[in-house]
Amino acid sequence: MTLYYSLVFCLLVFEMAVFMGLIVPLPFTIKRKLFTFISESPVVAKLQYGLKITFIFILILFIDSVNRVYRVQLELSSFSKEGGAMGAAALGTDRMEVQARKFYSQRNMYLCGFTLFLSLILNRTYTMILELLRLEDRVKHLQGDKQTGGKDSARLASAGDLGEIGRLKEELATKDRDIETLKKQADGLAREYHNLGDKVSDKPEGPKKDL
Structure with missing residues (x-):
């Protein structure tokens, strides 16, 4: 394996390790950090x-x-067509060489292909995990707002009940004062009535005229 294909293989192993690190279950706080x-x-x-x-x-x-795989495949096809014209020993040696080149070409193709494919998977997995973390943060934030809103509603309801009770008490006190005022006015009218009655009863009667 040449140097650059060795580096591609090392990158493939690194991608596999990163992918395993992404899918390992971790606590939410650690994963978010x-x-x-x-x-x-x-x-x-x-x-x-x-x-x-x-x-x-x-x-x-x-x-x-x-x-390279395509060209090697064409060479193998040409060997199959020229099998009758060439000697068996020469044909076998050349065919083995072409088969070896085909194997290396296919190996390099699979190595590069899997490396590229895994890079796409890593990118998509990383994006999905970020979206999941944002959604979990949003759900927790909404749950906190809901609880705070429930507490605020309860406080407002309690405050509303207290305000209603206070208003009713003020109205009741006002009506009590009005009743007391009416009672005093009634007592005053009763006294005036009795005084007038007493004055009328104490007034001397005049002489009666004979018919």
Whole structure:
């Protein structure tokens, strides 16, 4: 394996390790801190930028390996057609060489292909986990607002009940004062009536006229 395909293999192993780290179940607080660090760290941002450039080169290697597999397949087809014209020993040796080149080309194609495919899976998994964390934060925030709103509603209801009771008490006190005022007025009218009656009864009667 050449140096650049060895590096591609190392990158594939690194992607597998990162993917396992993403799917490992962790507490919500630890996971949120970890992904907050990853999304806000400038070092991680530079690393992601470098990986994007690396994946472009891997894509070029993948296209080259596919082209090599196609050409080797054409050579094998030509060997099958020329089998009768060439000697058996020469044909066998050349065919084994072509088969070996086909194996290496297919290996390189699968290596680059799986590396690119896993990079897409990692990107999608990372995005989904970030969305999940945002949704969990939003749910907790809404639950907190709901509980606070319930408490505020209870306080407002209690305050409303107290205000209603106070208003009724004030109305009752006002009516009591009105009743007391009416009683005093009635007592005053009764005294005036008795005084007038006494004055009328004490007045001397005049002489009666004879008919």
